[in-house]
Amino acid sequence: MRVPARLLPLPAALAASALLTGCFSATGADGSGEGERLRVAMMQPPRSGLSPLSDDAFKLSRWSTAETLVKLDADGDAEPALATRWKQSGRDWTFTLRDGVTFHDGTELDARAVVRSLTRAAGASPKPRILDGVELTAKPRGTDTVVVTTADEDPLLPQRLSSPQLAILAAKAYRGKTVDPVGAGTGPFELTEVDGTSSATLDRYDDYWGGRAKAPGIDVRFVPDGTARAAALRSGEADIVEAVPVSQAALLDEDLITEVPMPRTNTLYLNTAKGPFKDPGLRAAAREAIDAESIVKGVYEGRADAAEGLLGPALPWAAGLRTEVRRAAPEKPDGRTVTIGTFTDRAELPEVAAALQQQLQEAGFEVKLEVREYANIESDALAGAFDAFVLSRATVLDSGDPAAYLYSDFASDGSFNISQLADPAVDRALAKAGGTPTGDARRKAVVEAEAAVLATDAAVPMLHERVIQGDAADVVGAAHDPRERELVTLDTHLK
Structure with a gap:
């Protein structure tokens, strides 16, 4: 009842x-x-x-x-889903498909269906972000085996294929230029x-x-x-209600909400390509002006964690691997005007932007805010229309591994590069992290890549969120x- x-x-x-x-x-x-x-x-x-x-x-x-070839366990390791096993041989990964799977239109899952879905994703523009910097092809081998080949050896490919953006859909989904998932999943x-x-x-x-x-x-x-x-x-x-705002959580019966630390960071992205924040000294001034602790207490009512880096407590190994980051010295803003953009879909972000406006103005900037729904502001943010942008960003959303997020957001050719960052040292560190085998060596390379990004002040991590779900x-x-x-x-x- x-x-x-x-x-x-x-x-x-x-x-x-x-x-x-x-x-x-x-x-x-x-x-x-x-x-x-x-x-x-x-x-x-x-x-x-x-x-x-x-x-x-x-x-x-x-x-x-909709389902993918593999899924992730609690530790971020790949486990069977539509594929039951896989094996690497150099640049080739061979996946064996599960028997007895049908799409919702009654057609059977087979190697051709998998190849169709992966090929469409690999050729999309823009690509799914999990494929940033990755070139792959897929070919059937019989009816129940698929061989996925990457341009370079990719130790993370099974985890990549767990991304919901690489879901396997029936042929009917791909009629025309768009992909329609109605009646096409598994x-x-x-x-x-x-x-x-x-x-x-x-x-x-x-x-x-x-x-x-x-x-x-x-x-x-x-x-x-x-x-x-x-x-x-x-x-x-x-x-079931997803993403209960912090301001509403206290008004709900505690028995109805669940609070989970999550790999999501609230970050101020600074435009490194044009405007005031093209100057590293002014980016440093913005970083020094931000008081994250007051935002955690004032906006999130303590239901968040102040950030030490881009990767938060949901990835506990990151803190122990960090070393001191050398950054540029701050310069005086001298009344320079900056525009900060953000969106209304996450209720806390306009409040965060307002707090940042006050903090930056106290430091000597003049600050304007532009707040819209996400659907109406994303394209402008990606085009570099703002001097700064407040974003709540999941850091392991696609692969269970933060290297993909770092590449997407900070590589010169990253598909979600709001900071417009093009830094050779960052690109080298990201390439190293992406090519390192899974395990301790990869985690170390990821933290080194994080440090390279932080050294540019292209992004100022402020806090790590907790998801609040109502049931x-x-x-x-x-x-x-x-x-x-x-x-x-x-x-x-x-x-």
């Missing part, structure tokens, strides 16, 4: 109802009423029509509708309907290779407003994943 709705202040209740009422169903898709469907409130709406070649891929993963839930940026519907796929899901389906509503998401949990309008009291088996890959699983259901 569902928990009775809690009383809400009238404006909050009305806001939640306006956003959510009518978008969730309590019965099966066929009206049979078998079990109760899971009602999920997500933070960010789709930005690319739920294409797996974009960040929307992580929604498909969190709904257990997971326990089939994506059956998408209503633009408002909602999505998924039904249980009874022929799933891993068994029958315990819930009959999932009804998703995209609710960018954090207050409305929290209100939906309090009022009983939603069963209604009758929810069983919801995932609490610091990598933000899992949410609703095969076993998630309502009592």
